[in-house]
Amino acid sequence: MLDRAKQPSANGELARLEDGTALRMAGVGVWTVAERTGERRPIVSGVDWEVRPGEHWALLGPNGAGKTTLLGLAGAVRHPSAGTVEVLGERLGRTDVRRLRGRIGAVDARSARAFPVWLTAEEVLLTGATGTIQPLWERYGAGERARARELLESFGCGPLRERPFASCSDGERQRVRLARALMADPSLLLLDEPASGLDLPAREALLAALARLEHLRPGLATITVTHHVEEIAASTTHALLLRAGRVVAAGPAPEVLTGEHLSACFAMHVEVRRLDGRWAAWAPARWS
Numbered sequence: 001m002l003d004r005a006k007q008p009s010a011n012g013e014l015a016r017l018e019d020g021t022a023l024r025m026a027g028v029g030v031w032t033v034a035e036r037t038g039e040r041r042p043i044v045s046g047v048d049w050e051v052r053p054g055e056h057w058a059l060l061g062p063n064g065a066g067k068t069t070l071l072g073l074a075g076a077v078r079h080p081s082a083g084t085v086e087v088l089g090e091r092l093g094r095t096d097v098r099r100l101r102g103r104i105g106a107v108d109a110r111s112a113r114a115f116p117v118w119l120t121a122e123e124v125l126l127t128g129a130t131g132t133i134q135p136l137w138e139r140y141g142a143g144e145r146a147r148a149r150e151l152l153e154s155f156g157c158g159p160l161r162e163r164p165f166a167s168c169s170d171g172e173r174q175r176v177r178l179a180r181a182l183m184a185d186p187s188l189l190l191l192d193e194p195a196s197g198l199d200l201p202a203r204e205a206l207l208a209a210l211a212r213l214e215h216l217r218p219g220l221a222t223i224t225v226t227h228h229v230e231e232i233a234a235s236t237t238h239a240l241l242l243r244a245g246r247v248v249a250a251g252p253a254p255e256v257l258t259g260e261h262l263s264a265c266f267a268m269h270v271e272v273r274r275l276d277g278r279w280a281a282w283a284p285a286r287w288s
Helices: 008-017 067-074 097-101 121-130 142-154 170-181 200-216 259-266
Strands: 023-033 040-051 056-060 082-087 104-108 188-192 221-226 238-243 246-252 271-275 278-282
Touching: 023 067, 040 067, 040 238, 040 246, 056 067, 067 082, 067 188, 067 221, 104 170, 121 142, 121 170, 142 170, 170 200, 200 221, 238 259, 246 259, 259 271
Parallel strands: 056 221, 056 238, 104 188, 188 221
Antiparallel strands: 023 040, 023 082, 238 246, 271 278
């Protein structure tokens, strides 16, 4: 397990946020404007959302619901068209977003192949210390290398340390990238469909790694975007359901991930079961 005494910056940040929020959205709307007509096309509308330190949120909804847009706001990579967004105590539009992004970790399935093919798994982690794709060798000392090795071990990737990242399986690459996202001691971690394309063993290994976060970083707030409740880690505390850019339900996961709410979210009859902290959802067969 990581030595928390080696992370003073993270501890200080979490102490500062203890009585605050990791993310707060109030009356948030995002729209695009048609070039020809000037007509507004809403992407999300009227979103109120609060994520506190130590909470682990699942963000679900059908394609086109606006999940990626909300994640972009949370990651300080886009601004709202209306309303206010505060990330880690800083309001978008009134802060240096480049500096703010350094306090936010991110993992998605699509950028796993962006790293140079010759990097080892450990070297991919080192790039997380500088927030770069290309390594900046002169900035990686003994402390960064020790932390990279600790993180690899923490997520069951110790044997991959010297293996070329490109030769790792999809599941191994996702766990390595999860570890990489923690190299800079973020206070907010965003995961965009991290289990996409993984087979069953790889998915379960990734979800087990995500569940470890509540022990490795007890004050870390996370938001995981997914289409499937089966891809929600057992450590998930809260959920937000989004449909057509509007919130269907938000709050503690057991109260939100119900058949009634998921049926409204996906516009079809859905049944839900929870077992050992995990959820499963299905649409019953309809016989004529």
